[in-house]
């Protein structure tokens with residue numbers, strides 16, 4: 190029997206990058222994996238449902254649809270997120286509200302809608318996608334870092350609240366991962382190839398983290414292999430956060 194046989198998993202932001210790699214890995218290990226995304230264009234065996242994590246009604250409708258179509262919900266991967274650049278003066282209040290709304294409140298909305306269903310699962314797990322930006326003190330990432338700092342604290346608080354009812358909550362904290370998001374950032378540089386080489390050289394292990402490596406950590410935290418792990422934020426960053 191594979192790790193997720195018979196279980197249903199939702200992955201927000203599951204149509205791209207880390208979310209897509211995670212949904213594919215969970216499906217390959219036996220789960221019915223559902224991508225909840227603004228653009229839920231995914232291939233078999235994944236299912237896609239449109240959801241905007243910044244809209245409570247959209248989230249509730251998507252979770253209801255998952256349970257209606259697939260009969261249960263066992264694993265939630267809160268992964269949808271957006272970026273922001275610059276120091277604390279770079280973004281106005283509306284931009285701060287938007288990023289915190291998607292990156293933090295988005296996880297709250299999905300968890301709120303999912304928890305009643307997770308309580309019926311013998312293998313319930315929530316995994317949040319944090320970032321080493323939560324605590325590494327990265328330059329020109331004030332808003333993004335603050336949002337992921339909130340995800341870090343939210344993960345620990347949710348773990349304490351729900352572990353006694355059999356729902357484990359953990360997070361992964363990727364370093365710079367090779368996803369369409371980072372690809373878009375590199376493509377906006379005057380010389381994308383040189384920018385990529387410089388970015389790789391800044392990583393302790395000399396390359397970007399792969400989406401599959403982050404997916405592997407998420408799958409571990411979502412699986413019975415980590416059955417005694419709760420409130421852990423697992424860095425997947427080649428050791429960057431410790432430098």
Ligand code: NAD
Nearest residue numbers: 202205206207226227241242269270320363365366368370
């Ligand atoms: P990505 O842009 O490739 O994928 C993000 C997905 O989220 C997209 O499919 C997008 O449509 C979806 N999405 C965005 N806003 C949404 C919303 N409001 N509702 C539903 N879906 C929405 O990005 P990625 O690099 O795979 O990042 C995924 C997560 O990993 C994010 O939370 C990001 O902060 C985190 N992360 C990424 C890196 C990195 O270097 N790529 C590093 C650390 C953390």
